[in-house]
Amino acid sequence: MTTATWFIxxxxxxxxxxxxxxYIKTVPATSAMVYLFIGFVVGPMGFGLFHFNPLEESALLELLTEIAVLIxxxxxxxxxxxxxxxKRWRNPLQLAVVSMTLTVGLVALFGYYWLALPLGxxxxxxxxxxxTDPVLATEVQVRHADDPDRLRFALTCEAGINDGSAFPFVMLGLGLLGLHELGDDGLRWLVVDVVWATGAGIGIGVLAGYAVGWLVQKLRTTYISSEFLESFLGLGLIAFAYGISLLVSAWGFLAVFSAAVALRHTELKLAGLKQRYEAPTSGETQSGDAPQAIAHVHQSSLVFNEHLERLAEIVLVLLIGGSLFWDSWSWRAVGFAAFLFFIARPISVHIGLLGTNAPMRMRNLAGWFGVRGIGSLYYLMYAIQHGLPKAIALDLIHLTLVVVALSILVHGVSVKPAIARFWRSRKSVN
Incomplete structure (x- = not known):
């Protein structure tokens, strides 16, 4: 395809x-399904106008997916x-740590014994x-911070945390393949890749988010006429937290998510506001002045970053569609996707939520809506860039692309009817 054709x-x-x-909001489909279909049409499965090779373009795809996931x-x-x-974060924490670890184990067993892959x-x-993916799971994400739906909160928070908590297992797999140092009996992996990288990532994010929130509030109270480019502050926080994390070998995805959470928490606390942006009470208002609306960084930057997220989604899902051939849909790949969707994810979610007060219908839906997407592509490209052998890389690319494409289609078709039914059942119980 020429440059002109791409722009068109x-x-x-x-x-x-x-x-x-x-219109898309009213039908059982998602925008990602539209992008994927267009990718099929113009790619090798359709008119063959272009073909994107993830192996040859792994460096470019790693960068694009990295940016998309960070935003x-x-x-x-x-x-x-x-x-x-x-109390509020218990369910998503158990999903992001316990359930994800169980999923890694179940998939590893399936890959080793049924797919005949090397252990690493x-x-x-x-x-x-x-x-799970924070980019393509927009239909099951919280709409805003006051969204009362526990299911959407659990899935959104899970996606935010496990995009960082999966990194130690990526390094473990690379280590078992001889591409990363694990240390004696895995001690280095445990201390550096699990404990240090995870803790440091969260700590860096919390400190960075708090610092930006505090500085903005301090400048606004000291210099009343201060104006900020909130969108730039949001992007700056992403880049700063991620860069510091890379510098000290911490997990940057955890740092960015933690920084965003800390920013919102700090801004609300310092402004004397509560969850629903309630105005301070008369006792809290200084000098009897009426409370004034504040343009928070986390609010103002959200709209801009969501638009960037949509643009990244369009490009990347198009590339996914343009990477698949008709013979990509092998029984081996489709069978693996079925195992992941119908066995590994539901089992790991139900076990991971043991001991919680999550209702059964919420557990069932959480077990189904484990959307896979851009994050999976990033981890795979990261592994390829770290020396993954070509034969293994091609095999994993094949399996991962089919899983992501099927997730877009299957979860995309079912998400709106399932969520609507979930809400109806809740109302009937109440």
């Missing part, structure tokens, strides 16, 4: 999505309710497909 294609797609946004993690983080409490490759495959 993207421009036409943006116009179609822009004009049909309200999406920020958007998810600033919509998390404040204050952060263990099987563990790596588990790490690639285990985390």
């Amino acid at each position: 294609l993207l421009g036409s797609l943006l116009l179609v999505v822009g004009f049909t946004a309200s 999406s993690l920020y958007c998810a983080g600033v919509k998390m309710p404040a204050p952060v409490t263990f 490759a099987a563990v790596l495959l588990g790490a690639v497909v285990a985390p």
Whole structure:
């Protein structure tokens, strides 16, 4: 495809999505399904106008997916309710840690015994497909911080956390393949890749988010006429937290999500506001002045970053569609996707939520809506860039692309009817 053709294609797609946004909300389909279908049509499965090779373009795809995930993690983080409490966050934490670990284990066993992959490759495959996706799961994400739906909150928070907590398993898989140092009996992996990288990532994010929130509030109270480019502050926070994390070998995805959560929490606390942006009481208002509306960084930057997230989604899903051939849909790949969707994910979710007060219908839906997407592609490209052997890389690319494409289609078709039915059942019980 020529440059002109690409611009025409993207421009036409943006116009179609822009004009049909309200219609798409009323039908059992998602915008990602539209992008994927267009990718099928113009790619090798259709007119063959272009073919994107993930192996040859792994460096480019790693960069694109990395940026998309970072923006999406920020958007998810600033919509998390404040204050952060263990009671509220218990379910998503168990999903992001316990359930994801179980999924990695189940997929590794399936990959080793049924797909005949080397042990390291099987563990790596588990790490690639285990985390749920914050980019493509927009239909099951919280709409805003005051969204009362526990299911959407659990899935959004899970996606924000496990995109970082999956990294230790990626490194474990690479280590078992001889591409990363694990240390004696895995001690280095446990201390550096699990304990240090995870803790440091969360700590860096919390400190960065608090610092930005505090500085903005301090400047606004000291210099009343201060104005900020909130969108730039949001992007700056993403880049700063991620860069510091890379510098000290911490997990940057966790840092960005934590920074976004800390930013929102800090801004609300320092402004004397509560979860629903309630105005301070008369006793809290200084000098009897009427409370004034404040343009918070986390609010103002969210809209801009969500638009960037949508643009990244369009490009990346088009590339996914343009990477698949008709013979990509082998029984081996489709069978693996079925195992992940219908066995590994539901089992791991139900076990992970043992001991919680989550109702059974919420557990069932959480077990079904484990959307896989851009995050999985990033981890795989990251592994390829770290020396993954070509034969294994091609095999994992094949399996991962089919899983992501089927997730877009199957979860996309079922999400709206399932969520609507879930809400009806809740209302009938209440």
